[in-house]
Amino acid sequence: MSFLSKIQALFSPKPALPSAxxxxxxxxxxxxxxxxxxxxxxxxxxxxxxxxxxQSPLTPITGYKALTTQLAPEVLAVRSTTFMNHSGQGVAPLAKALGIPPERIIVIHDELDLPAGKVRLKMGGNENGHNGLKSLTQELGTRDYVRVRIGISRPPAGMAVPDYVLEPVDHDQPGIALAAEAVDIVVEKGLSAAQNSIHSR
Structure with a gap:
């Protein structure tokens, strides 16, 4: 990049961030x-x-390691462009720029300690070895974000966890649709209402 290009980039208006x-x-x-x-x-x-x-597909957002699309007027879907172990690098800077506190960040993830298809929600808690959650906690500076946990159960005896979690499954894997419903309820009615509805199933 030439010196002139660098100067122009420095003073060019930054793209407007989405509302959320x-x-x-x-x-x-x-x-x-x-x-x-x-x-x-x-x-x-x-x-x-x-x-x-x-909604439209996820698209890159300039200046951030993230893809985004609007789910609803004040709800933004965010996906880090990094690998799982560095997920926080894509999420935390965007959350900070948008002024969104951790308790309004809903994280959907796989959970070894739940039976396959079971969905559970909670605020905060340990990462239980999940490297994506570890990265989010580190970059956000807190564990107090909403978790929507989709059970995948533990691997069979003799199978290593990394091999198990990276094994292909069907896109209609049990629990995915229920977790999507859980997200909508959290946004519309709050975490307690979502827990009351989802944990009874």
Whole structure:
């Protein structure tokens, strides 16, 4: 980039950020290799929400390691363009720029400690070895964000966890549709209402 180009870029107006009061974050790894794996059920759920709300596909947002699309007037779907282990690098700077507090960030992710298809919601808590959550906690500076946990169960005896979570599954994996419903309820009625509705199923 030439000196003149650098000066022009410095003084050019930055693209306007989208409007949002909530961020809905799907965790996963980018690329066709990981597209249909257990570790990517967060992506799958987010895709289902985008389709259900008839919104445009996720697109890059200038200056951030993230893809976004509007789910509703004040709800922004966000996906980090990094790999799972660095998810926070794509989410935290955007949340800060938008002024969205952690308690209004909804993170959809796979959960080994729940039976396959079971969905549970909570605010905060330990990361239980989940590297995507560890990155979010580190970059946000808190554990107090909403978790929508999609159960994938533990691997069978003798199978390593990394091999298990990166094993392909169907896109209609149990729990994904229920998790999408949970996200909508959290936004519309709050976490307690979503827990009351989802945890009884």
């Amino acid at each position: 009061n909530w961020l809905v974050v799907g965790l996963g790894n980018p690329g066709a290799k990981y597209e249909s794996t257990r570790h990517n059920v967060g992506y799958m759920c987010q895709d289902m929400l985008i389709d259900a709300h008839q």
